[in-house]
Amino acid sequence: MSADIQRSIDAVWRIESPRLIAVLTRMLRDVGVAEELTQDVLVTALEHWPRRGVPDNPGAWLMTAAKRRAIDFLRRRKVLERKHAQLGHELESEQGQPAADIEASMDDEIGDDLLRLMFVACHPVLSTDARVALTLRLLGGLTTGEIARAYLQPEPTIAQRIVRAKRTLADKKVAFEVPRAAELRERLDSVLEVIYLVFNEGYTATAGDDWMRPDLCGEALRLGRVLVGLMPGEAEVHGLVALMEIHASRERARVDAEGRPVLLLEQNRAQWDRLLIRRGLDALERAAKAGLAGPYTVQAMIAACHARALTVQATDWVRIAQLYETLAQMTPSPVVELNRAVAISRAFGAQSGLDLVDALAADQALDNYHLLPSVRGDLLGMLGRVDEAREEFRRAAALAGNARERQLLLQRAADCGREAASS
Amino acid sequence: MRFMVMVRANRESESGAMPSAQRLAEMGKFNEELVKAGVMLAAEGLRASSLGARVRFSGSKRSVIDGPFAETKELIAGFWLWQVRSLDEAIEWVKRCPNPFDGESEIEIRQVFEAEDFG
Structure with a gap:
């Protein structure tokens, strides 16, 4: 096969x-087989198209071909006899309809199937790593190699992870459905978490030499x-998108x-991208219209405060401190408290922030979190306590996992001395 | 990566006539597909160049030239900004776009510089 093809x-x-994959998973109730058949269909199509010409609507062509293949598969296996009859009927009745109607009804159905696939790929029976890999593979359309490169992992590791995840889904007989009301909240949280994890790994790489992996x-x-x-x-879906767009x-x-x-x-x-800011603010508006703000929306509101401020001085720190308080009530965590301390120090003075940080430090929950000494160093520096500040930056550098970040912190430690000497 | 995808102008777009309802509907459907796929960042149609202007620079001098501009094929009639993973993906999407005009049309795909390009 040529490189072009x-x-x-x-x-x-x-x-x-x-x-x-989503539609075939509904038909076959097996993500793994659905993926294989999809691959077959695509390869066949791309062998044929150059010779016979690309169909007017490649998407619909592929969908029909994929459904046929799925039915063949079911027929061969002689499983789900009734299901097969029903699906055959579905395909035949589609062929009798005007094309536009088929497309419209197909779009709705496909949307539902895609959503189900997203919930399956992010199912809590899978480990977080497996959810991430499977989501990127099935819903992002990334190859195993691409996922491996993005996560600085050997390709066989990722391939194995995906194979195992599919097997787990089959073994546990995970239903191909959008969970109902009671379960929906928790399951949606898992979907949002997976997406945000991918984003964050790109935004602040936890390992490696690069600070960011924008892909x-x-x-x-x-x-x-x-x-x-x-x-x-x-x-919260709008909230998460708003948060990611603004970041x-x-x-x-x-x-x-x-x-x-x-x-x-x-x-x-x-240098901030005004287009993405605008998209983020629009998403935030849609979040407000859709319902009550959850943690992602509140974080997006905080990010929006920064995005709206054309200068650092114009930042509404009082509002940011309030939003962190709201966030702390929703998702109590020492990291949120640390951020609140930063906002409070900007709104009401370094000492107010430092008091909060010291309380956090005493709690020991953040003992290994590099940003605690980093923030503390920052506040001590603002208060003129440069020797203590330098010590904190060094401690932060020792805890930082990202090489670029470590360099920055060591630089800040070195700067403490210089600022003291020049003042 | 991002691509700017530009529809080249022609006599029809330069005439100031609005596209037909059918074409708008087709284009609307295509745009919807782009949004659903998470590809679309922005899309705008441009009015005829008779409503635009050019500012020409020559050393420190600037002179303003009012539209319309003669070389229609060099003009653009509209553009999208897409986020996709490769030029090939952008090409694949463009192939799915309805023909923007009757008869001959051309759509140009250009990659946008990213932050890391300046690193």
Whole structure:
């Protein structure tokens, strides 16, 4: 196969595979087989199209071909006799309908199937790592190799992870459905968590030499935008997308020319992507219309406070401190408290913030979290206690997992001495 | 990565006439697909160049030239901003776009610089 065709296959796979896999999973109740058959259909199509011409509607063509293959599969296995009759009927009745009607009804159905697939890929029977890999594979259309590269893992590790995840789903007989009311909340949280995990791994890589891996941010944003289309009534879906859009808007500003991280308050705000900010603020408005704010929406509101401030001085720190308090009530965590302390220090003075941070430090929950000494160093520096500040930055550097971040913290430790000498 | 996808102008778009209801509907459906796939970042249609202007730079001098502009094929009639993983994916999407005009049309795909390109 020529390189051109291979690249076309990759592109078509990316666009079409999630829908095809979703529909076939509904028909076959087996994600693994659905994926294999989808791959077969795609390869066949791309062998035939160059000779016979690409059909007018490649999506519909592939869908019909995939459904046929699924029915053949069921027939061969002689399983689910009644199901097979029903599906055959579905396909035949579609053939009798005008094309536009088929497309419209197909779109709705496919949407439902995609949503089910998302819930299955993010099912709590799977480990977090498995959920992430499976979601990127099945819904993002990434190849195993691409996922492996993005996560700096050997390809066989990811391939195994995906195979095992599919087996677990089959063994546990995970239902291909959107969970009902009571269960929905928790299951949706898992979907949102997976998307946000992918985003965060891209935004602040937990390992490796690069501070960011923007491709992963892009994948997460895309998944989030797709989910918004599938669940437009869920406030938190809009909230998560708003949060990711606004964070992504800072991508250009948060790394300097040498690849070093630039802190939020030191970023050149002219480099923030206004298009993404606008998209984020729009998403936030839709979240407000859809219902009560949850943790993602509140975090997006905090991010929006920064996005709206054209200068650091214009930041509404009182509002940010309030929002962190709201967030702390929803999801109590020492990390949220630490952020609240930062906002309070900006709104009401460094000492108020330091009091909170000291209380947190005494609690020991954040003993291994590099941002605690980092924030403490910051506040001590503002209060002129440079020797203590330097010590805190060094401690923070020793705890930081990201190489770029560690360098930044060591630099800040060194700067403490210099500032003291020059003042 | 992001791509700017531009529809080249022609006599029809330069005439200032609005596209037919059918074409708007087809384009609307295509745009909906792009949104659903999480690909679409922005989309705008541009009015005829007779309503635009150019500012020409020559050293430190600037001179304003009012539209319309003669070289229709060099103009653009509208654009999208897409987020996709490759040029091939952008091409695949463009192939699915309804023909923007009767007869001959052209759509140009250009990659946008990203933050890391400046690193």
